[in-house]
Amino acid sequence: xxDLIYRVNMTNLSFKIEEVPARWLxxxxxxxxxxxxxxxxxxxxxxxxxxxxxxxxxxxxSGTSASNSGRNSLGAKSPLTGGIKESNVGGTSAxxxxxxxxxxxxxxxxxxxxxxxxxxxxxxxxxxFIPVPELVGKxxxxxxxxxxxxxxxxxxxxxxxxxxxxxxxxxNVSVKDPGGKLRSxxxxxxxxxxxxxxxxCITVDAADYKEVTIADPDKFKEASKIFxxxxxxxxxxxxxxxxxxxxxxxxxxxxxxxxPTHNFRQGNWEHAEEICGETMAENIKARGGKTxxxxxxxxxxxxSQVYNDKEGKFLTSGFEYETIWALxxxxxxxxxxxxxxxxxxxxxxxxxxxxxxxxxxxAVDAGILAYGDGAKAYEILxxxxxxxxxxxxxxxxxxxxxxKAYGLVRVPTVKGQGIPAYEPRAVKGQGITYATTPMGAxxxxxxxxxxxILNSGGHVDPLKKEGQVELARNLQIASAAVDSTGMCxxxxxxxxxxxxxxxxxxxxxxxxxxxALTIDDVMNLGKTILKTEHEFNIKAGFGKADDRLPExxxxxxxxxxxxxxxxxxxxxxxxxxx
Amino acid sequence: xxxxVKLFAQxxxxxxxxxxxxxxxxxxxxxxxxxxxxxxxxxxGVLMVNSRHVEPSYCLQEGDVIALFPKVGGG
Numbered sequence: 001x002x003d004l005i006y007r008v009n010m011t012n013l014s015f016k017i018e019e020v021p022a023r024w025l026x027x028x029x030x031x032x033x034x035x036x037x038x039x040x041x042x043x044x045x046x047x048x049x050x051x052x053x054x055x056x057x058x059x060x061x062s063g064t065s066a067s068n069s070g071r072n073s074l075g076a077k078s079p080l081t082g083g084i085k086e087s088n089v090g091g092t093s094a095x096x097x098x099x100x101x102x103x104x105x106x107x108x109x110x111x112x113x114x115x116x117x118x119x120x121x122x123x124x125x126x127x128x129f130i131p132v133p134e135l136v137g138k139x140x141x142x143x144x145x146x147x148x149x150x151x152x153x154x155x156x157x158x159x160x161x162x163x164x165x166x167x168x169x170x171x172n173v174s175v176k177d178p179g180g181k182l183r184s185x186x187x188x189x190x191x192x193x194x195x196x197x198x199x200x201c202i203t204v205d206a207a208d209y210k211e212v213t214i215a216d217p218d219k220f221k222e223a224s225k226i227f228x229x230x231x232x233x234x235x236x237x238x239x240x241x242x243x244x245x246x247x248x249x250x251x252x253x254x255x256x257x258x259x260p261t262h263n264f265r266q267g268n269w270e271h272a273e274e275i276c277g278e279t280m281a282e283n284i285k286a287r288g289g290k291t292x293x294x295x296x297x298x299x300x301x302x303x304s305q306v307y308n309d310k311e312g313k314f315l316t317s318g319f320e321y322e323t324i325w326a327l328x329x330x331x332x333x334x335x336x337x338x339x340x341x342x343x344x345x346x347x348x349x350x351x352x353x354x355x356x357x358x359x360x361x362x363a364v365d366a367g368i369l370a371y372g373d374g375a376k377a378y379e380i381l382x383x384x385x386x387x388x389x390x391x392x393x394x395x396x397x398x399x400x401x402x403x404k405a406y407g408l409v410r411v412p413t414v415k416g417q418g419i420p421a422y423e424p425r426a427v428k429g430q431g432i433t434y435a436t437t438p439m440g441a442x443x444x445x446x447x448x449x450x451x452x453i454l455n456s457g458g459h460v461d462p463l464k465k466e467g468q469v470e471l472a473r474n475l476q477i478a479s480a481a482v483d484s485t486g487m488c489x490x491x492x493x494x495x496x497x498x499x500x501x502x503x504x505x506x507x508x509x510x511x512x513x514x515x516a517l518t519i520d521d522v523m524n525l526g527k528t529i530l531k532t533e534h535e536f537n538i539k540a541g542f543g544k545a546d547d548r549l550p551e552x553x554x555x556x557x558x559x560x561x562x563x564x565x566x567x568x569x570x571x572x573x574x575x576x577x578x
Numbered sequence: 579x580x581x582x583v584k585l586f587a588q589x590x591x592x593x594x595x596x597x598x599x600x601x602x603x604x605x606x607x608x609x610x611x612x613x614x615x616x617x618x619x620x621x622x623g624v625l626m627v628n629s630r631h632v633e634p635s636y637c638l639q640e641g642d643v644i645a646l647f648p649k650v651g652g653g
Contacts, residue, residue: 237651
């Protein structure tokens with residue numbers, strides 16, 4: 001049976017199920033969410049008002065047995081950036097949406113009653129609207145426990161905590177993972193959009209959990225084997241990531257002079273060893289945690305982990321480099337256990353651990369806390385933000401607004417979103433991605449670190465301008481395409497280095513749908529997605545001046561390489577010439 | 579000549595994190611890699627000297643800091 005569009009209207013608590021329009025048939029994941037948002041959302045609308053929509057869409061290969069295909073996309077106009085946003089996540093939602101035959105779930109309107117929060121329960125041909133007053137004021141794990149008590153363990157749960165209820169720009173949408181922990185549609189404040197629509201949680205139940213239909217199962221199986229082998233044999237996806245997680249990057253960025261330290265004042269940190277991936281792996285092994293853990297079923301990379309405290313008690317999972325960097329080098333906390341405790345708390349509260357941690361680092365410049373003051377940072381996170389004190393509300397608005405509230409100049413944001421984990425002056429290709437991606441500073445949009453620093457897909461000198469615009473453009477196009485397949489972005493390491501990987505991925509898509517796409521078709525899809533997103537932002541009021549990095553990076557010299565951000569506006573604008 | 583050697587990720591296992599070592603003049607980065615038998619563990623990913631990417635044929639100088647990583651990534 002063909003996949004369908006489930007459309008929910010929160011204004012009158014109704015739903016309808018629609019055929020998929022022909023123009024959306026070949027789209028999934030980010031390609032579909034961005035297309036629907038661009039077609040149906042007024043770019044000038046208020047992100048928290050009645051005319052914004054939330055669009056959930058599993059990737060083209062989600063729900064199949066393809067390795068690492070379990071990413072779900074969420075699109076909307078972002079309250080943080082004011083532009084279009086797609087944020088994708090592992091967890092269990094993509095697979096279950098696909099198995100239920102939901103190509104996209106579109107949520108529109110706002111309830112008239114401002115005092116009631118709802119649970120949406122999505123099943124075959126039905127959406128229930130269940131008032132959940134007992135969950136108001138609760139955070140994610142309490143919501144997850146309540147849903148687990150109510151349903152089969154296989155049900156997908158997407159929820160917001162108190163931060164989302166308060167419609168803060170930090171709010172994410174949290175998703176249950178296969179181990180019963182949380183993953184996040186992290187960036188862009190999409191949890192605030194969910195809060196504005198008075199949705200506390202969405203549960204998705206595919207009663208019989210059937211695999212999705214495959215047009216040519218034999219061809220699919222053959223391509224799938226080649227693809228999985230490419231992931232497992234690649235030293236990055238097959239060895240490095242499972243052994244040390246993404247946090248293996250602390251030492252390499254530190255060594256390369258690209259680890260932003262003390263709010264982007266220098267490119268390396270003398271305490272990197274305290275928080276690095278190697279130290280993290282040692283702690284995990286000594287304390288009975290897990291160095292390997294998949295964020296979704298079918299993951300063969302297993303870069304996630306379970307991190308325990310010294311007593312062997314769970315502190316966090318999905319402990320990622322960007323969060324550890326922001327609380328570590330950026331804010332100055334040297335205690336990896338405290339960073340883990342904060343990461344776990346951010347999961348429960350339902351906040352973007354990058355935006356929140358970048359804001360905490362900037363707060364040192366604001367005089368709110370001292371560099372390295374973990375106790376004060378924890379107090380802000382555990383008290384001010386979730387209870388919505390005036391200070392907590394300023395943090396809740398994100399890094400950019402915190403900077404404005406305190407009259408700061410050195411504010412590391414692009415399009416209002418905090419810059420993560422890679423110094424643009426010392427990793428210039430990544431700087432081009434931050435400047436140009438329609439998402440606001442987003443490291444996953446076009447991960448030039450791969451080629452600038454990691455020698456994956458060749459090498460482009462990170463300190464020189466030559467080749468960076470083209471690199472960032474090619475990677476953003478490829479990332480937009482990969483984000484449409486439902487694949488984890490880390491398949492890109494194998495795709496960049498192994499000639500068999502990308503053709504196998506395309507063969508799987510062709511076998512799934514009975515089509516005959518080529519690599520060029522898939523790259524053209526990536527280009528179309530990027531241009532669609534860019535066009536939305538232009539209609540929302542963005543111009544060339546928004547494709548720029550913070551001005552201080554042009555005149556402040558970054559040690560140890562003593563570099564500045566030296567691209568002209570015209571050079572950056574070349575990005576869009578395709 | 580004195581050179582600081584830094585090892586990372588899998589290369590540390592059974593070896594060291596950082597050591598100052600003595601090498602003969604004319605020693606290349608590749609010779610350091612071979613002497614430590616690093617590529618028995620995992621292929622070389624990134625080689626930096628004094629925080630800059632260099633080729634394995636790089637000829638080490640007195641006081642250099644050489645950093646050796648297997649193929650790693652994240653993001």
